[in-house]
Amino acid sequence: ELKVEQNPLFLSMQEGKNYTIYCNYSTTSDRLYWYRQDPGKSLESLFVLLSNGAVKQEGRLMASLDTKARLSTLHITAAVHDLSATYFCAVDIKKSSGDKLTFGTGTRLAVRP
Amino acid sequence: DADVTQTPRNRITKTGKRIMLECSQTKGHDRMYWYRQDPGLGLRLIYYSFDVKDINKGEISDGYSVSRQAQAKFSLSLESAIPNQTALYFCATSESDRASQPQHFGDGTRLSIL
Numbered sequence: 001e002l003k004v005e006q007n008p009l010f011l012s013m014q015e016g017k018n019y020t021i022y023c024n025y026s027t028t029s030d031r032l033y034w035y036r037q038d039p040g041k042s043l044e045s046l047f048v049l050l051s052n053g054a055v056k057q058e059g060r061l062m063a064s065l066d067t068k069a070r071l072s073t074l075h076i077t078a079a080v081h082d083l084s085a086t087y088f089c090a091v092d093i094k095k096s097s098g099d100k101l102t103f104g105t106g107t108r109l110a111v112r113p
Numbered sequence: 114d115a116d117v118t119q120t121p122r123n124r125i126t127k128t129g130k131r132i133m134l135e136c137s138q139t140k141g142h143d144r145m146y147w148y149r150q151d152p153g154l155g156l157r158l159i160y161y162s163f164d165v166k167d168i169n170k171g172e173i174s175d176g177y178s179v180s181r182q183a184q185a186k187f188s189l190s191l192e193s194a195i196p197n198q199t200a201l202y203f204c205a206t207s208e209s210d211r212a213s214q215p216q217h218f219g220d221g222t223r224l225s226i227l
Contacts, residue, residue, distance in 0.1 A: 004155075009153075033215050033216075035215075041220070041221075042203070042218045042219060042220045042221060043156075043203070043205075043218040044218075045215035045216075045217070048213055048214070048215050050213060088155060088156070090156075100158065100161070100171075101156075101158070101216065102158075102172075103148075103155035103156040103157070104155055105153060105154060105155045106155050
């Protein structure tokens with residue numbers, strides 16, 4: 001059974017600081033997705049990582065995938081308040097087609113002035 | 114208009130009642146999914162459908178059933194609701210065989226069972 005663990009579960013950080021959220025998974029996979037969820041809202045896709053060594057960047061967020069270590073990271077650079085949200089990683093079982101996602105428990109990020 | 118529409122957005126009902134949550138999409142995607150979200154547990158897959166004639170159980174299908182009435186419509190039913198089915202429910206869609214494309218989520222249905 002695929003298990004996906006995120007840490008930390010909660011992160012309070014100051015504006016302007018850098019931090020990394022970690023997503024570890026237990027079974028071989030080369031498909032990993034990052035989503036953002038604002039309170040009471042839907043999930044918004046941030047990144048799709050499809051191979052070992054994949055790196056994607058959008059604004060102050062950068063995601064990477066190391067399939068050998070079964071690890072993905074979401075790095076936040078110079079945080080701003082607008083990044084406050086819950087971030088989920090989701091892993092697809094190898095040989096699937098992006099359909100059976102197993103989600104991590106989420107990391108709730110609060111950026112304070 | 115939203116690409117993935119869920120109705121109702123909120124629902125409060127009593128134990129033992131039958132409830133149907135509906136999902137419709139205008140994205141033209143073949144694949145549709147139902148998830149539930151509980152605090153501290155992330156999202157868990159209830160059922161998924163690859164096309165109108167293909168429906169599959171997910172991780173937590175007990176107590177739920179689904180119907181794929183058309184490519185664009187996928188309904189989730191709770192035959193006899195119980196309080197531990199109180200949760201936020203999401204419908205999602207995706208293209209066939211397109212791992213490079215993420216799943217697209219509706220706005221969710223907040224369901225409370227008293």
